[in-house]
Amino acid sequence: MMRPEWWDKAKCRGVGCDLFFAPPYPEVESSGDRRKREASAKVMCAKCEVKAPCLQEALVHNDDGIRGGLTVGERRRLSVPVPFQRPNPISTDWRIIVNRPNITNTYEVRLEQSVNLRNHFRVVKNDVVVATYLDELEAWIGLHNATT
Secondary structure: OOOOHHHHHOOOOOOOHHHOOOOOOOOOOOHHHHHHHHHHHHHHHHOOOOHHHHHHHHHHHOOOOOEOOEOHHHHHHHHOOOOOOOOOOOOOOEEEEEEEEEEOOOEEEEEEEEOOOOOOEEEEEOOEEEEEEOOHHHHHHHHHHHHO
16 A cells, blocks of 8 residues: 555554554544543644644545544544534634635635645625535535625
8 A cells, every 4th residue: 555755744654553553443542541541642632743634535535443633533523514614623824715805795705725724715795604515616505605
């Protein structure tokens, strides 16, 4: 299997999989053990210089386990457009792609792209994040829906 360029810089390289993945079925992991394991993995991810491309790959390929500092459930919440979702905690730097001020004199809508995760977009309406998207086409559709 061919690994991406950034793989050699990953902090988790050489670390056992049992830190990033739940034990195989039928072995049962208690919720307390799961929280401890996930917290330890997230600490390692937080210190990793290739966290962003790791997360991006996990989002694209719908990978299992903890990747880029997020669990499967946390990544799933990032990839599903949810009305009035809080701003993306992974990327604090956004650039405006399209700004449509004062549409019908009642609200302002803009489409923003993440500086860190190039395929991550969000639609902002009156300074409230209306939805986040992992695809440019979906983001444009979301922008259109927010302005109509």
